Amino acid sequence: MPEISDLKLERYALGELPAAERHAIEALLKTDPALRERLNALEASNAAILRKTPPEIFAARLASRQRREAAESAMRARPDSSSALGFAAWKPLLGGLALLAVLAVPVSRTGLLGPRPGLGVSETEIRGVPASSLPEPPASTPATRGSPAAPSAPPGSPEPAPPAADPSGVAATTPAPDEGGVRLKGLEPHLAIFRKTPAGSEPLHPGQKTRPGEVLRIGYQSAGFPYGAILSVDGNGNVTRHWPASGERAARLEGGEALLPSSFELDAAPDYERFYFVVSKKPFALDPLLRSLHEHESLPEPGKALAGKEIRIVRFELLKETGI
Template identity: 35%
Template structure:
């Protein structure tokens, strides 16, 4: 048996799935995991999608302080598990610590920042994690994303993609650059109007900050019907704001503003977040 075979046998499918989710697996490991899941009648892409969905649910339900502590404990558990595996390779079986998988991946989306206090806990900023020992771990596989909150009474409500909103609702946008250096945030409403949210002006800087960052202003929905679709366009280089808004105007003109893909500048990627208008 080769060294890779020993590694495969000792790790187990769940640990390999974790490595794939974090972008740490080799092509050979990914193919091996895909084959192993196929033997069980499962699909690798579906398992990864389910993992990301689970991460979103955890993010919506638990405060950052609680999750940061859990992340730190789980990563410590993960390190100890790997040390045990190195000493005593296993011959298979599903790894029991599935919680490690979810919470380690969730780390890519959290920032713990306690104003006025010395932060002695784990810190996640963008795609980097700093544990309690000051060690920095780069979390591969994190993707830029938008986070949308609705001001509702005393407590803000985090919206899920596809949530229903109405005229007069006030939304607060946040972004997680996940390592991207530059970005533009804009939206299209049901009337086809394109609104620029970040930067504040077309000639403004597109530089993004690390971690989860709230825009400096909120956005009140008007009486435009059907939907409001927000786009977060990111790049490692400065982004041409006019070309992004122009691409969204072209998407409106094509009649595919609700679900189509804009033709964005080369070297950019994008994610979008839509709310349904009632």
């Protein structure tokens, strides 16, 4: 007599077996006390699980988890009003602020992407950047999404270098990587994503709607984590490496804020574009991350599965309007 698998028994209990298989199990149940016992145990387990976590409690927990994840994502990723990485439209707005910062507080403690609300002040100073030094995105020649035109590590390099210093760029104004891998207390790594507009650019927030053809540029705050990677997966399951563009290991990050050296154009993939910024104190291989994205279109929950390994995962999801 063939062993009835747990899956088959589960499906029988739920009434989801095809008629022939259902009848076969019903016949077996009359003659096989062990199978009857398994079914009874399954039904008792159902009741115990629902008693322990009733549906309304589960639904509330799930709603809470959704809110928490959305809030965490927004906290990590939302650029504040001084988040002017890269695009010209923010120069007029920031000019005054930056000038004030330069004149009144020669060394800003917040940096371009700003402090995260409620997270305190960094112990390590990060220089503010005058608005006039903000780089222009190469919007006239954006890379196709999936192959951002970023510099790659030289052959044989153990890990990719930080984003190349843009002649007018942020990279040149940010501090050197924290060689000891000492994190900046109170500062969290996060992403900032900007969209090109006719007038210049605008920062995007998690959950914001975007369209195919729009040109985006990514910036990050490493918060002192020396190694990292920026990847994304779209609604078709296609995975894109934004940084580093090549190599098998995570890139060496700028010690504070940096703007990736190229912009890219969104393609027509539907539903969403989900970005991940993974940082670590130690070098790490990209392959497991890429595999996870290929297989699951996601990475482990931020701060959960990789806890204790000094790895942080930041997620930033944009929605896509494809007109379908």
